Amino acid sequence: MPNIHAPPPDLDRMFLALADPSRRAVLERLAEGPASVGELARPFSMALPSLMQHLRMLEGCGLIRTEKVGRVRTCRLEPHAMDAASEWIARQRAVWEARFDRLDAYLQILKNEEEQKP
């Protein structure tokens, strides 16, 4: 039975994860395909403990998935995990635009009333 009470996506942790250029660079790299931790470390010239901390944060909020086979840990993007963040932004824009549509409609009514005056 599907869990209909799934917790809402944790926007706090997701936006916080996206607020760091190294973490965004990791996500940009993983959008091109899976990579091992070693492959990720190379271009960033970042100390491995720092990188691991970033990866743990990205995995903790569901933005990436990692899997260890033997000695190699492979990281993959969870592309739909970011949907919650972009949907939140899109929703605010929709509310904003609906407000302007209502304002437009109201101005049109005022204009029509003005034109109908003798």
Add this chain to the structure above:
Amino acid sequence: MPNIHAPPPDLDRMFLALADPSRRAVLERLAEGPASVGELARPFSMALPSLMQHLRMLEGCGLIRTEKVGRVRTCRLEPHAMDAASEWIARQRAVWEARFDRLDAYLQILKNEEEQKP
């Protein structure tokens, strides 16, 4: 002359600003229309200094604009300021999807080759 060297939008500060439920609630309220600081403070039952700090952060990264007339400071959403954040997310998804399209095309080639075998 337009500034062609405009600094890139500060995604770090923008995502950090979005990583707090009170700040997102302020943005959600402002999507419905401008509000004074007093109007914003009421539903959030938040101490004014905390609210002011959130507002300064939102204004600092360009997500809102505030204007003081007399004793009243009015806050407004800058709806297009969030575009940079949603565009960054959309770009990662596009890279990801292009990768799957290439994979699909490659699998189709393999399938066609397989079918053409005697």
